[in-house]
Amino acid sequence: MCGIVGYIGPSDALPILVDSLKRLEYRGYDSSGVALLNIDKGRIVLNVQKRPGQISVLESQMEHIDSSIGMAHTRWATHGIPNQINAHPHTDDKGTVAVIHNGIIDNHLKLKEELKSKGHVFLSQTDSEVIPHLIAEEYKGSNGDLFEAVRKTVHRLEGSYAIVVLHRDHPDQIVCAREKSPMVLGKGVKGSFIASDVTALLKYTNRFLYLEDGDMASLTRDGIHVERIAGGPAERPWKEVEWSLEDAEKGGFKHYMIKEIYEQPRSLHQTLSGWRSEEETLPKSLSKANTARIIACGTSYHAGMVGKYLFEKYTGMPVEASMASEYRFADHVREDPLMLFITQSGETLDTIMAAREARKRGSRTLSITNVLGSTITRETDLTLYLRSGPEIGVAASKTFTSQLMMMYLISSYVGFSTGYISRDEYRSVQGHLRTAIRAVEGVLKDVTKVMGQVEWFKGAENAFYLGRYINYPTALEGALKMKEISYIHCEGYPAGELKHGPLALLTDRTPVVALVTNDHTYDKILGNIGECSARGSPVLAIAPEGDREVSKYTDRVIYYPQVPPLFSPIPISVILQLLAYHAADQRGCAIDKPRNLAKSVTVE
Numbered sequence: 101m102c103g104i105v106g107y108i109g110p111s112d113a114l115p116i117l118v119d120s121l122k123r124l125e126y127r128g129y130d131s132s133g134v135a136l137l138n139i140d141k142g143r144i145v146l147n148v149q150k151r152p153g154q155i156s157v158l159e160s161q162m163e164h165i166d167s168s169i170g171m172a173h174t175r176w177a178t179h180g181i182p183n184q185i186n187a188h189p190h191t192d193d194k195g196t197v198a199v200i201h202n203g204i205i206d207n208h209l210k211l212k213e214e215l216k217s218k219g220h221v222f223l224s225q226t227d228s229e230v231i232p233h234l235i236a237e238e239y240k241g242s243n244g245d246l247f248e249a250v251r252k253t254v255h256r257l258e259g260s261y262a263i264v265v266l267h268r269d270h271p272d273q274i275v276c277a278r279e280k281s282p283m284v285l286g287k288g289v290k291g292s293f294i295a296s297d298v299t300a301l302l303k304y305t306n307r308f309l310y311l312e313d314g315d316m317a318s319l320t321r322d323g324i325h326v327e328r329i330a331g332g333p334a335e336r337p338w339k340e341v342e343w344s345l346e347d348a349e350k351g352g353f354k355h356y357m358i359k360e361i362y363e364q365p366r367s368l369h370q371t372l373s374g375w376r377s378e379e380e381t382l383p384k385s386l387s388k389a390n391t392a393r394i395i396a397c398g399t400s401y402h403a404g405m406v407g408k409y410l411f412e413k414y415t416g417m418p419v420e421a422s423m424a425s426e427y428r429f430a431d432h433v434r435e436d437p438l439m440l441f442i443t444q445s446g447e448t449l450d451t452i453m454a455a456r457e458a459r460k461r462g463s464r465t466l467s468i469t470n471v472l473g474s475t476i477t478r479e480t481d482l483t484l485y486l487r488s489g490p491e492i493g494v495a496a497s498k499t500f501t502s503q504l505m506m507m508y509l510i511s512s513y514v515g516f517s518t519g520y521i522s523r524d525e526y527r528s529v530q531g532h533l534r535t536a537i538r539a540v541e542g543v544l545k546d547v548t549k550v551m552g553q554v555e556w557f558k559g560a561e562n563a564f565y566l567g568r569y570i571n572y573p574t575a576l577e578g579a580l581k582m583k584e585i586s587y588i589h590c591e592g593y594p595a596g597e598l599k600h601g602p603l604a605l606l607t608d609r610t611p612v613v614a615l616v617t618n619d620h621t622y623d624k625i626l627g628n629i630g631e632c633s634a635r636g637s638p639v640l641a642i643a644p645e646g647d648r649e650v651s652k653y654t655d656r657v658i659y660y661p662q663v664p665p666l667f668s669p670i671p672i673s674v675i676l677q678l679l680a681y682h683a684a685d686q687r688g689c690a691i692d693k694p695r696n697l698a699k700s701v702t703v704e
Contacts, residue, residue, distance in 0.1 A: 102188070102202040103127035104283070105300055106171040106264045106274050108319050109291015114165060117172040120293075120300040122155055123348060126356075126494050127296060128176030129693050131187035132158045135198040136170035137271045146198055146268045150187035154693075169271060171264045171294070173200035179208070180225030189266075190229040192236035193221040196268045199235070201228040202296055203260035203281040211256065231263060239267070247318050250275045254316070254329055260449060264294055277316035277329060282447040282475060285309040285317060285324055287338065292319045298341050298471075299348045299490045306343075309336050310473035339473055348490045355691045357493035357585070361677050362544055367488040367498040368537045368670070371505045372530065374487040379513065381482065385464065387517040389438040394421045395454045396442035399496040399580065400503060404442050405573035406669055407507035413666070414515030414529075424450040428457040439480075440510070441467045444491065444499040446474020455479040468506050470499050484510065493692050495584045497677050500577065501540070501670055505533055508667070532667050539671040542661040543678075549658045550678040553640055556611070556656075558683045560588055563611045564602065564637075565676075566595040566628055568621035574669045575615055578676035585691050586684035595628040608636040613679075615672055616643035616650055619665035629653040642672055 103124025107113050117134055133150025147165050151158040155174060173188035180186035189198040205211070208227035211234065216222065220233045234256060238249040246267045254261070260280035267273070276283060276294050286293035288305030294317075295301050298308055309326070311317060315334050317326045326334045353359035392411055394404035404421045411419040422430075424441070428450075439458045443451045446469035456479055458465050465480035470488050477483040486502040508529055516526035557563070563582065567575030576592035583590045593602055595614065606612070612632045616625050630653050632639050639654040644662050651657055658679075660671040684691050 102176050102296070103174040103300065104171070104200050104202055104262060104264055104294065104296045105173075106276065106294030106319065107291055108169045108272070108274050108321060110168060111290050113167045113170040116304070117170055118155070118159055119303065120295060121172045121174055123300045123302075123492075124295070124297055125155055125174055126492050126693060128174045129154050130175045130177045130182030131184070132172070132174040133187045133189050133200075134158070134162065134170060134172040135189040135200070135266050136165045136167035137266055137268065138165050138167040144268055144271050146191070146195055146266065148189050148191060148198055150184060150189065152183050152187060168291075169266070169274065171198070171200055171266060171274065178204055179227040186224045186226050188228060190224065190226065190232050192232040194236065197232040197235045197239070198266045199228065199232040200264050201231060202262040203279075205230060205257055205261065206259035207257070227259075231257070231261075232265075235265060235267075244269070246270050246273060247275055247316070250277060251316060251329055254279070262296060272321050274319040275316065276311075276319070278311040279313050279329075280449060280452070282445075283311045284473075285311065285319070285326075287324065292324055294319065298343070299492065302341070302343060302348055306341050307338050308341055308473070309338050311336065312478060313475070341472060343490050348492060354685070355493065355681075357495055357497060357691050358681055360491055360493055360497045361674065361681065363489065364498045364501050364674060365537055365541045365544070367486075367502050368505055368533075368540065370487040370489070371502040372509075372533055372537070374485065375509050375530070378484050378509075382513065383482065384517070386438065386514050387519075389415075389417065389464075389514060389518065391417050391436075392419045392438040392440060392514075394419065394440045394442065395424045395427050395451060395458070396421075397424045397448055397450050399500050399577060400442040400444060400448070400451075402573045402577040402580070403500060403503035403507060404440070405576070406504055406570060407440070407511060409570045410507050410511040410666075411514070414511045414521055415518060416515075416520050417518075424448070424454040427454045437463060438514070439463045439465045441465065441476060441480060442469075442503055443467070443476050444470045444486070444496055444503070446471040446476040448476075452476055452479055466510075468503065468510075470502070494694055494697050495581055495680070495691070501673055504670055504673065505536075508533055532664050536663050536667045536670040539661040539663045540674050543671050543674045547678055550675060551682060553656060553658060554679065554682045554686060556638060557588075557640070557679065558586070558686045560609065560611050562605070562609075563588055563590045563613065564606070565590060565592040565613045565615070566598070566625070567592070567615040568595050568625050569617075569619065570666060571615040571617055571669055571672060574672050574676070575613070577673060578613060578615075578680070581677055581680035582683065584697065585680055585694050586687055586689055587695075588683070595625055598628055598631060603631070603635065606632060606635045606637045608638070610637050612637050612639045613676070614639055614641050616641050616647065617665040617668045618644055618647065626650065626653055642675055644668070
């Protein structure tokens with residue numbers, strides 16, 4: 101999780117570091133800090149400033165230091181509570197080495213005890229603090245080789261890390277290393293950069309080099325040098341990212357999330373229009389697939405659950421959707437499925453580790469992500485890109501609907517490749533997706549329907565979301581959105597399971613959101629609405645325009661533009677995002693930075 105930034109160049113470092121760090125605050129906001137190397141009274145000083153709370157707290161209290169080299173960090177706590185002592189950067193006990201770290205050091209307790217026995221004094225409860233102490237141990241002499249000291253240190257670390265290192269004896273060098281946590285280098289006219297995400301640096305450059313696991317790099321005023329931690333050169337290509345700075349800014353909206361909700365007609369169009377080039381990269385071996393497994397976490401898992409229904413519809417093959425955090429620990433069954441891995445950031449560690457496990461088992465692997473050059477792209481045989489543009493809000497919105505669109509596209513393509521559906525049926529899917537985009541536009545043109553239902557919802561403490569068939573996962577996603585940003589306890593259920601326990605929790609203070617589609621589940625979901633109403637629960641139905649029956653069961657209805665029922669998860673999801681957003685806004689919640697959460701989950 102945590103956001104990291106580093107800079108070396110001709111410019112004043114502190115404004116660049118703070119500006120870049122603000123663009124990474126969605127990765128962690130428990131505390132933040134900066135480290136700079138500057139000259140004071142003729143000697144080089146390692147200056148560290150850090151504070152608990154959001155970056156604005158640090159910014160308001162820190163002293164400006166003139167420096168052209170430094171690093172900064174915003175923290176999502178894993179070891180140790182959020183406070184000033186546990187904030188990064190961490191230093192050795194002599195104040196010569198400073199380190200910022202994203203990840204988890206699994207063997208930190210053993211290393212800490214060893215270092216304590218050698219006289220090292222620790223201040224924090226973090227796992228990260230062992231790193232600067234280890235570097236200090238490995239660093240030899242007053243002009244030692246910092247690069248080699250870092251190399252020897254990371255050889256001893258077990259777990260995941262992206263680290264950036266400054267040393268008082270090296271005012272013209274930053275060293276960094278990566279293992280299982282994201283890190284990207286940037287090259288611009290105003291210097292060289294390090295970050296955990298390209299969005300931090302779009303103001304300064306669009307040229308990036310993505311470090312791979314086992315890479316380390318030295319940034320000096322003369323350039324950037326990359327090696328393997330194990331030794332030897334690492335040839336990594338520089339890539340140009342098409343995202344603009346404007347894409348990653350609020351653009352006049354109150355929150356990133358509502359901006360990204362309104363961007364969905366464009367992001368969906370970009371996903372659909374980009375499909376032609378993606379289609380050309382797909383191997384003919386997909387026509388030999390006879391079973392599939394979809395692996396993901398959180399919101400991406402809900403997209404994968406929708407994908408399960410679509411694969412079964414368009415390919416006739418058995419399909420399983422699994423949580424990435426569980427897959428790698430399950431027994432290896434005798435199968436050879438097509439493995440699909442979904443991760444918007446491409447850096448979700450559970451999903452990456454599951455992909456590695458699948459490749460060990462000899463499976464064909466395909467990933468779906470939004471980020472060019474992210475780790476998952478190197479862990480799978482093939483990658484499909486969403487092309488949604490940067491998503492800053494922690495709660496996914498536009499990337500989710502683009503993931504849904506990709507599920508329709510890839511499942512129908514495999515069905516066509518295997519001969520299960522015809523070319524005309526395959527092409528008709530894309531026509532229906534264009535209809536779904538127009539439906540999203542219709543939802544966003546008139547949000548008063550949603551706003552009219554927020555008032556009764558925002559005061560709830562508990563709520564249920566119900567769906568059937570392809571909208572059961574949509575209900576799960578709607579409940580997740582509401583709980584993520586409004587802190588209302590919500591549960592998503594397949595509507596038919598109400599009578600198997602959840603009915604016991606319904607009261608007149610328990611709102612129910614029921615997702616209605618005019619398909620083979622229609623009569624059943626109306627019956628479920630009736631069951632809830634009979635027990636006094638207020639029911640909000642999300643139903644297609646023109647429906648005449650649902651209002652007989654509840655007077656709270658939000659209508660969405662007509663689409664073929666199989667494609668209804670796309671416009672329904674947008675309505676549920678709006679409902680969650682406006683409920684959270686009226687409750688005064690930190691929508692873009694919900695408590696205890698971070699955008700990209702890069703730890704297990």
